Amino acid sequence: MEHRLRKNNQFNYIYKKGEKTHTDNLTLFAVKSKYESYKIGFSISKKLGKAHERNLLKRRMREISRKFVSIPSFCNFVVLAKENAPKLDFVELKEEMIKLFEKYENKKHS
RNA sequence: UCAGUUGUGCAGAUGGUCGCUGUGCAUUUGUGAUGAAUGCAGAGAGGAAAGUCCGAGCAUCAAAAGAACAGGGUGCUAGUUAACGGCUAGUGGAGGCGACUCUAAGGAUAGUGCAACAGAAAUAGACUGCCCGAAAGGGUGAUGGUGGAAAGGUAGGGUAAGAGCCUACCGGACGGUUGGUGACAAUCGUUGCUCUGUAAACCCCACUCGAUGCAAGAUUAAGUUUGAGCAAAUGUGUGUUCUUUCUCGCUCAACAAAAGUAUCGCUUGAACUUGUUGGCGACAGCAAGUCUGGAUAGAUGACCAUCAAAUACAGAACUCGGCUUACAACACAACUGACAAA
């Protein structure tokens, strides 16, 4: 099943309508959808580093979202990296992502 | 052994678990159309992929040929190449004990401009001074120490004082001879010698260049569509002007299917590897073999084990040839100098 966001329109829609959740190095935009699945996209600005650094960060985030984090269905997400995100190593990034989604879940239930 | 010069290679490997993007085959399934899913096989970033500094292919500017002007680029010679501002081999110059390195290196006698301050004076007239002379006047470029630059330089002779006035050496200019494809070199002669610097100032000379970049552009769908503005053939046209053949009204907006979308462009190429022939070399010829990324929010990651350690710079976006810049550790070859020993 495809979990990637592919269209520029979808990104723009989520930025506009999305519900924001912050941690120190990441920001989550979330929007509800009608499909029984989730889609997730990663946004890393050109200001954060050189091309290979940005690629590495995105690959790690995708790996973590696939393996280590339970992501709720019926939703679309965009994860936006902040300034210091490329400096994190894999383990730190993993903890950050888990924290981010826990925070989002708590917000939703409360 | 120490210090150094030049060039080259490599850019983690192997095994396991999970995962990503194309390609081929098979099965299942779907759309108006391109398709989608599963399985198997096989492929999947660099030496700089970077900077975008040059040169090409390719595409569009309706289609061509030519001339002049404007503007840009290059600048020792010969070669090499599809082409180049690259590369190779040399020449001159600069640096180093040396191996070797660096060099935007045409023209200042085609013309124009600029040269602050200092200095008597900036390309050259005057002033100061020296000498001859009673004076009038004449001789002089040696005195003036400032400047980046001051009337070729040094030494000797010479003179009233001086001066290429004379001589020697060095430098310059002009001409010849020899060698070299050539840049140029060597050598001989003539000439006492008027000659500041700057062309990365304008410029002159020689050679050379159309513009825009794959977000170029093409295809499917409607196009002899509708509306508005401008123009009136003496018009439009890829820097300007002109000649010849030609073409045609031009510009903007609206209407439309996921439409800033889909498909194509898109990867077999001046390709790579090995051998061989020619050439000092860059490179070229021939033979055999190989198929080696094609994404579009943008594909290589995470974890474990072993190797002493795994770590530098860094990620294709139409494709090639160069240049420039960044770069950890390791390995190899040739050569130079110093010291020691034989």
Place this chain on the structure above:
RNA sequence: GCAGAGAUGUCCGAGUGGUUUAAGGUGCAGCCCUGGAAAGGCUGUGUGCAAGAAAUUGCACCAAGAGUUCAAAUCUCUUUCUCUGCG
């Protein structure tokens, strides 16, 4: 990805080869004016290093590094950073 523009003192910004020229404004400090303030007027004011008791003087710096020139913020090359446009 492709194409283009720029960088000068705290900030804005002129200067496009010449010696005391880093204009001008803004900001800051002091003085005048006022009962007190604002506005206005006058004066001073970039950074670093060295010398000096002090006043002051000298040198360097116009994003960074090389080159051309007697002389560079200015001309040429390389690098860094910032900004803009493109179906």
